[in-house]
Amino acid sequence: MLIEFQVDHVGGPEVLKLQDIPVPEPQDHEILIKVEWTGTNYFDTYKRSGLYPAKLPMTLGTDAVGIVVTLPRVQMVATSLPPLKIGQRVLTCEGAAFAEYMVAPWWQVAPLPDDIDPKSAVAMATSLFTAMYLVRESYQVKKGDWVLVRAAAGGVGLFLCQLCRYYGAHVIGTTSSESKVALARAHGAEHVFLTSNTSAENIEAVHRLTGNGVHVVYDGIGEATWEEDFQIVRPKGTIVSFGNASGPVLPFAPLKLSPKALKVTRPTLGPFIAEPEDFARYATEIFDLVKKGAIKTSIHKVYPFTVEGVAQSQLDITSRNTTGKLVIHVAN
Ligand SMILES: NC(=O)c1ccc[n+]([C@@H]2O[C@H](COP(=O)([O-])OP(=O)(O)OC[C@H]3O[C@@H](n4cnc5c(N)ncnc54)[C@H](OP(=O)(O)O)[C@@H]3O)[C@@H](O)[C@H]2O)c1
Missing domain, CATH: 3.90.180.10 (Medium-chain alcohol dehydrogenases, catalytic domain)
Structure with missing residues (x-):
């Protein structure tokens, strides 16, 4: 038994x-x-x-x-x-x-x-296998890329920060408290923004750092951050939506991707x-x-x-x- x-x-x-x-x-x-x-x-x-x-x-x-x-x-x-x-x-x-x-x-x-x-x-x-396929296959992170990691001090988030840094990318994290900011920095995030800032403040800060937005956003939050992802990713960039911590992303029309020619992927570990x-x-x-x-x-x-x-x-x-x-x- x-x-x-x-x-x-x-x-x-x-x-x-x-x-x-x-x-x-x-x-x-x-x-x-x-x-x-x-x-x-x-x-x-x-x-x-x-x-x-x-x-x-x-x-x-x-x-x-x-x-x-x-x-x-x-x-x-x-x-x-x-x-x-x-x-x-x-x-x-x-x-x-x-x-x-x-x-x-x-x-x-x-x-x-x-x-x-x-x-x-x-x-x-699961968390590190996930972080690995996200940076290798969902979007292949390259030296010099700008990457935004949401929930950067979380289980998957801390591994993503370390891996993106290891592969030579510039990592921007978002998180909800000063102690989480410090942890994300200690794991490779160069810049970390608080989610208590307004969305407009964080979008502007990302554009100030990157010029044109990030190459890829790794988003395990889902519904709450989905619209903001479109503002912080650069033209021809990639949104990787891999979780629902705030609720699942609602259905959307592919035409939404057209103005910036974006790619969106919604992966899960199993197939990898x-x-x-x-x-x-x-x-x-x-x-x-x-x-x-x-x-x-x-x-x-x-x-x-x-x-x-x-x-x-x-x-x-x-x-x-x-x-x-x-x-x-x-x-x-
Ligand atoms: N697709 C896959 O293959 C795969 C595999 C593993 C995990 N995941 C997904 O990855 C995400 C992270 O998973 P995890 O296990 O590492 O968890 P976690 O990141 O340790 O915890 C979730 C974090 O999400 C943030 N958050 C923002 N809004 C939230 C809300 N409304 N309610 C709750 N949390 C909120 C919080 O971080 P802040 O305080 O920093 O905002 C919270 O600590 C989850 O969505 C999970 O489903 C996907």
């Missing part, structure tokens, strides 16, 4: 329930993992609230660091990652991870290098790591960047694996009072 957090109807954090259920039976292509650490992502709150429809009952959670209990029954093809072994510590961001045991497809599980500690590793899972070698390549690059000290992880708080702990982490991430990552200690 195992304990996991399920929801059988959508709603607020009160719908989270602890269930005692059988250990999942892996399908042929899946690995059984004993979970040690998991993390809270905004995505979990969208599924819990019903913004992202899902089949019920469902187990929440996405990211996990844990120990391999069983290997898949099908032959694993070689990728650029080392082969998986029973008893090995691994990282995945593709599973129902708020649980003592979970299953994941073998090609979305990476052996964790010994020199990366499990708590930091789980803090980088769907193929074994895509996941392997991103995992390898992430581990290398962390090992060489190019990327730091910032952990807001560690929560216990209890009803109160998991619910509190979901309240906290939506409160606007957190920075960096929220992680949950499941077991030793």
Whole structure:
């Protein structure tokens, strides 16, 4: 038997329930993992609230660091990652991870290098994979580009600031408090504007710095900042809308893109790591960047694996009072 957090109807954090259920039976292509650490992502709150429809009952959670209990029954093809072994510590961001045991497809599980500690590793899972595909594929950040990162002190935001800086871009961040400004600066943002300024003030400040607006805006806020994105991006620039922290962006007509010949993309992580070698390549690059000290992880708080702990982490991430990552200690 195992304990996991399920929801059988959508709603607020009160719908989270602890269930005692059988250990999942892996399908042929899946690995059984004993979970040690998991993390809270905004995505979990969208599924819990019903913004992202899902089949019920469902187990929440996405990211996990844990120990391999069983290997898949099908032959694993070689990728650029080392082969998986029973008893090995691994990282995945593709599973129902708020649980003592979970299953994941073998090609979305990476052996964790010994020199990366499990708590930091789980803090980088979905958020750092996301930041990587955003700067590589949603828009390819180049040396000298001007980039605007919204919620720059958040879980994805701090990784975006560091990666854009690492690839030589000038990073402008936006955030809601002076302490968050300092954190975003410490992670690579050269300029950070407060969201308490008026929209006109921030648009003018961006144009003063960049001349013509930014090459790309990375926006995980959604509805509240969507219109402003059109004002701060330069002609032929790109708006990457990748989240709904303030609510989803409303439908719009493609003609809206025409005056500045803009590109808009609304990506999600799944398709970027769907193929074994895509996941392997991103995992390898992430581990290398962390090992060489190019990327730091910032952990807001560690929560216990209890009803109160998991619910509190979901309240906290939506409160606007957190920075960096929220992680949950499941077991030793
Ligand atoms: N598409 C993908 O592949 C993908 C993957 C992972 C995450 N995401 C998205 O990325 C975004 C950030 O996720 P995260 O887990 O790293 O969270 P986070 O950035 O740590 O937290 C959300 C932040 O959004 C800002 N915010 C602005 N308006 C808000 C509002 N009305 N309500 C709540 N927060 C507001 C707050 O930062 P300030 O105080 O600085 O304003 C808040 O701290 C989310 O939208 C998430 O869905 C997308």
